[in-house]
Amino acid sequence: MIEKRIRELAEIEFEGSLGEAFDHYSRELRAISRRLVFEYEMAAGDSEAAMSRLKGHPLLFGLDAKIQARIVAKRLRRAQELAKGLEAEARAFTREYKKQFLTGRA
Numbered sequence: 001m002i003e004k005r006i007r008e009l010a011e012i013e014f015e016g017s018l019g020e021a022f023d024h025y026s027r028e029l030r031a032i033s034r035r036l037v038f039e040y041e042m043a044a045g046d047s048e049a050a051m052s053r054l055k056g057h058p059l060l061f062g063l064d065a066k067i068q069a070r071i072v073a074k075r076l077r078r079a080q081e082l083a084k085g086l087e088a089e090a091r092a093f094t095r096e097y098k099k100q101f102l103t104g105r106a
Contacts, residue, residue: 002032002035002036002039005028005031005032005035006032008028009025009028009029009032012024012025012028018097018101019097019098019102022093022094022097023094025093026090026091026093026094029086029087029090029093030087030090030091033083033084033086033087033090034087036079036080036083036086037080037083037084037087040076040077040079040080040083041077041080043076044073044074044076044077044080045073047069047072047073047076048069048070048072048073049069050069051065051068051069051072051073052065052066052069053065054069
């Protein structure tokens with residue numbers, strides 16, 4: 001589903017009214033970002049729970065599965081934070097365009 005949305009994002013052409021095109025691009029990018037934030041949040045929780053159940057697994061060589069699961073899931077939480085940053089930058093993109101090109105014009 002996200003691949004389809006990225007394709008739709010790539011198909012937005014920056015011609016005609018650039019303000020409208022940039023607004024549309026920003027909205028689509030924010031939508032993708034929100035979906036990524038949600039997906040990474042769910043994946044981090046689900047994967048941590050699944051890995052925590054590996055306690056006593058012979059391949060872990062007696063290491064604490066819960067600590068290792070927390071460390072691995074932390075990577076997904078970092079990705080979640082990056083997706084939140086992407087959403088914020090998508091908002092800033094449109095604001096910056098308006099500030100640089102549309103303010104002060106009569």
